[in-house]
Amino acid sequence: MSHGKIREDKTCLNCGHQVEERFCPHCGQENTERRQPFYFLFTHFVEDFTHYDGQFWGTGKNLLFKPGKLTNTYLEGKRQIFVPPVKLYIFVSFITFFVFALFPMVNIGSNDKNNEEHDKPGILKIVKPINSLGTKKIIDSIKTKKILTEEDSLAIEKLEMIPDSANLEKMLDMNKTIDSGDGIYKTKKAYDSAMAKNPGSLDFVEKPIVHKYFELKEHGITKKELFNNMIEKSFHNLPKALFIYLPLFAFFLWVFHNKKKWWYFDHGIFTLHYFSFLLLTILLIFLLGKVAKLTEIKALNAFLYLGMTIITIYSMGYFFIAHRRVYRANGLVSIIVGIILLTINFFAFMFLLTGLALVSFMMLH
Numbered sequence: 489m490s491h492g493k494i495r496e497d498k499t500c501l502n503c504g505h506q507v508e509e510r511f512c513p514h515c516g517q518e519n520t521e522r523r524q525p526f527y528f529l530f531t532h533f534v535e536d537f538t539h540y541d542g543q544f545w546g547t548g549k550n551l552l553f554k555p556g557k558l559t560n561t562y563l564e565g566k567r568q569i570f571v572p573p574v575k576l577y578i579f580v581s582f583i584t585f586f587v588f589a590l591f592p593m594v595n596i597g598s599n600d601k602n603n604e605e606h607d608k609p610g611i612l613k614i615v616k617p618i619n620s621l622g623t624k625k626i627i628d629s630i631k632t633k634k635i636l637t638e639e640d641s642l643a644i645e646k647l648e649m650i651p652d653s654a655n656l657e658k659m660l661d662m663n664k665t666i667d668s669g670d671g672i673y674k675t676k677k678a679y680d681s682a683m684a685k686n687p688g689s690l691d692f693v694e695k696p697i698v699h700k701y702f703e704l705k706e707h708g709i710t711k712k713e714l715f716n717n718m719i720e721k722s723f724h725n726l727p728k729a730l731f732i733y734l735p736l737f738a739f740f741l742w743v744f745h746n747k748k749k750w751w752y753f754d755h756g757i758f759t760l761h762y763f764s765f766l767l768l769t770i771l772l773i774f775l776l777g778k779v780a781k782l783t784e785i786k787a788l789n790a791f792l793y794l795g796m797t798i799i800t801i802y803s804m805g806y807f808f809i810a811h812r813r814v815y816r817a818n819g820l821v822s823i824i825v826g827i828i829l830l831t832i833n834f835f836a837f838m839f840l841l842t843g844l845a846l847v848s849f850m851m852l853h
Contacts, residue, residue, distance in 0.1 A: 493521045547571040551765055555806050556813030559758045563814075573760035580767045581727050587771060588724045591778055676702040700850055721848040722841060726770055729841045730763050733833075737763070740832055744825055745815060758814055762807065769803045 498507050498519070505514040512519060547570040550557045558570055571579070679698055683691060704714065734756075741755035773796050780792040807830060812822040 495519050495521055543569070544571055547576060548768075551576070551761065552768065555765075555810035558761045559810070559814045562757055563754055573757050573764075577760045577764045577767075580764045580771075581731065584727045584767045584771045587774065588727070591774075696850065697846065718845055718849060722845045725841060725844040725848060727767060729837065729844055730766060733837055733840055734759055734763060736836065737833055740829055744829060750815070758810070762810060765806060766803065769799055773799055 494510055495501075499505075500507050500512040500515065500517060500519060502517040503512060503515040505512055507513070507519040510518055510520075547558065550570065558573070561569060562573060570576075676699055679702070683695065688694070701714070738752060738755040738759040741758065742750070742752050745755070776792050776796050776799075780789050780796075783789060783792075808823060808826045811817075811826050811829075812819065815822065817825065
């Protein structure tokens with residue numbers, strides 16, 4: 489596994505026992521030279537995770553294309569053939585977190601919003617000058633030009649549709665204090681006033697979220713940005729949510745299977761392998777989506793989206809295949825139990841994911 493130079497001294501540096509070959513028969517430490525070239529740090533890191541003897545690649549191939557095999561092999565006691573479940577999950581999770589951090593999907597409050605507003609010729613450009621010059625003065629200043637362009641004509645039309653500064657300020661003041669009529673309040677003050685008149689049992693949950701929304705709105709963040717950011721946060725929270733959900737998923741497996749035949753440990757191994765697969769598929773879908781956004785070739789985009797669809801469908805059927813192979817249940821019984829398990833876990837996991845998304849939302853600034 490390692491390419492470090494073997495020591496001429498056959499005494500193990502760790503425990504003092506005699507080492508006949510590369511590894512100490514007493515403690516298992518490799519009897520290599522203590523001092524290594526600088527590049528050995530990197531090669532040793534890669535070896536620890538991927539094992540140049542093919543252990544890692546064999547594990548990945550079986551994990552992706554042979555549902556349930558890793559779990560069966562491990563529970564049979566053959567534990568040196570593939571990467572251990574915990575080590576596999578940690579490595580896959582690390583890679584997923586790293587890629588998500590390296591390629592964010594949405595940068596909230598970025599210059600894209602400012603550029604969009606800069607390109608709009610409507611009210612966003614003219615509200616500020618209205619307060620100082622007035623609509624009529626702006627129109628007169630445009631008309632003084634010898635040659636009026638199409639942009640000038642469009643600007644005059646829009647200005648004539650907007651009230652003067654005095655009326656505009658009155659409208660804005662009214663907008664701050666009234667309810668829009670469909671349950672969406674324009675300001676935090678209007679919301680707090682309505683909640684004070686008609687308090688609810690879940691106000692302690694709703695109120696901080698609404699206040700955070702108005703705080704972000706005051707900083708110029710649009711609803712579209714918030715929506716995109718919530719999608720990004722939910723997607724990026726998947727690895728965290730899966731890690732938190734590991735023991736609960738194994739618990740539901742324990743509830744639905746023979747307690748004498750299957751221990752909680754066995755369900756934990758199945759869960760680690762299944763969640764490692766989910767992380768890999770999430771990572772693949774994410775990368776394909778990023779490539780699809782970068783390319784403008786329609787044929788390539790269609791191929792990428794087709795690949796994402798196939799991976800999604802395959803990941804949905806993966807659980808049923810792995811569940812039947814590991815627990816060796818009758819086909820129909822396995823499908824029914826699998827559907828019940830997935831339904832329960834889906835709602836429980838979405839509840840957890842929603843909670844994490846709300847926490848992330850509250851931490852936006």
